[in-house]
Structures are given as C-alpha cells and as structure tokens.
Amino acid sequence: MSSRIVVGWREWAALPALGLAAVRAKIDTGARSSALHVDAQWRFVEGGAPWVGFRLSPGLDGAVDAQAPVVDERVVVDSGGHRTLRVFLRTPLRLGGIECEIEVNLADRRGMRFPMLLGRTALAGAFTVDPSRSFLHGRRRRAAPLPGTQ
Template sequence: MSIPSRVVLGWREWVVLPALGVPAVRAKVDSGARSSALHVDDQWRFSEGGAPWVGFRLTPAHAGEAIECAAPVVDERTVVDSGGHGTRRVFIRTTLRLAGLEREVDVNLTRRHGMAFPMLLGRTAMARAFTVDPSRSFLHGRAGPLPFAAAFPPTDPHRTHP
C-alpha cells in the first residue's frame, strides 16, 4: 500500500479563504494546535432560516480596509490556548485554499490581538494533506497587491450589530 504524498508547508504561509471573500491572510502553521483560529475584530450572532449564524469583521493587515463576512455556526465549544486558558468560541466551516489545494476546514473565530499572525492553521485542517517543515517559510508564495474591493462580500441585511 503506497502512502499518498503530502504537500510540504513552511511554519508560516499565506492562505486564501475564498468562500469568505478573504483573498489572503498570513497564517502560522501549528501542528501543536488541534483547531484553526481566525482573528476577527468583531463578531455578532443572528438567525437565518431558524439556523444560528455568525457575522464578523476582519481587517487583513495588507488590505487596510475591513471585510465583513457571515457563515453558519457549525459548533461552539471551549478552546484551551497554549497558556492553559479556556474560552468559548464559535466555529464555522469554510474553504481553505493553500498550495494549490482546496479543502473544507473548521475555523474558530477569536480576537488574536497582539499575535503576529491573524490565522493559526491547526493540525485537523492539515490532516492527510500537508506536512510541516519548521525550518522553512512561505513555500507557496507571498501575497502581493490584491484586488480587495472585488473580494468584499455584501453586508448582511440581518446584521444587528453596529
């Protein structure tokens, strides 16, 4: 039985979240973290067709302008950070594009102020597709000038938060 080849990632990479209209975000690739996390400036809950949804705003450092997104809530659970502190977080499922591959991943939304990377890519998002070379960085390119205005999703009409 042959082992499928895996794509090698550096310890930091640029990722795209196309379903959210996020053209590029810098991510720390962390095989020690189970789940993936995305920094959001603000988040609010609402209901769509009786199902729980979350709206959120993020500002990619190289974009300069905030992007508003909305997604169904797939889970809400306590996540323990590297310091041992547990916080309740909302999880969404979205498409991750990295190294020419696209896959559906679960991502929790949190405030990562003070962290060097707005996204943490955990091991469940990498499972069976990627391996990490911690001595390398940005093996799959760096973000350049991007057409951000075209990537902004429309503001959610059900939004209840200013």
C-alpha cells in the same frame, strides 16, 4: 496514499468564501484547531439556523465583513491556558494549489503576529510541515480582492 503538499511554518492562505484572498497563517501542529482573528462578531438566525457575522482586518486589504453558519461552540484552551467559549464554522481553505474545507474558530488574536492559526486538524491528510522553511507557496505584498467580494 496521495502525495501531500509541503508547507512551511508560516504561509499565505486564502479563505475565498469569507472574502479573504490572502491571510498570513502560522502553521501550528501543536494546536488542534484553527483560529481566525476577528475584530467583532455578532449572532443572528437565518432560515431557523444560528449564524455568525464578523469583521476582521487581515492586514493590507482593510476590513472585511463576512458571515457563515455556526457549526459548533466549544471551549478552547489557548497556549496560555486560558479557556474561552468560541464559535466554530466550516469554510474552504486555499493553500499550496489545493482547496479543502476546514473548521475554524473565531478568536481575538489582536497583538498576535498572525491573524490565522492553522492547526493539525486542518492540516491532516493534505499537508506536511517543514518547520525550517516559510512561505513556500509565495509571498504576498498586497492581495487582489476575490471576484464578487467588493
């Protein structure tokens, strides 16, 4: 078995394919899936396949528009027991010096302290969580834009 990267209960993560150099993420082993806050989303067809476009405001960097192919739509039950149909996509996650592809759903996390929730499916096999620590892989004050995303 390869060694796993230790992460704290909160970390800065990057979603480079979506133009996010840094997003605050809560590491939540109680959540099965990962969620990303979006302010708005819209559907369209590209090459005969369903896609989703979305706008998010990750914090210090202002609003970001992104798009991705839709992988699935599933009902997700949130921590309050509310059921919502959510769009899922696959995207690379960069955290702790490694990059791996994860599945993430788009959600309205307005009012939450973390625009991203990293669930256990994204963590499995690559990360171990130390719930007594946070920001083990650095703190960000202002993220620099990713090359080619301006």
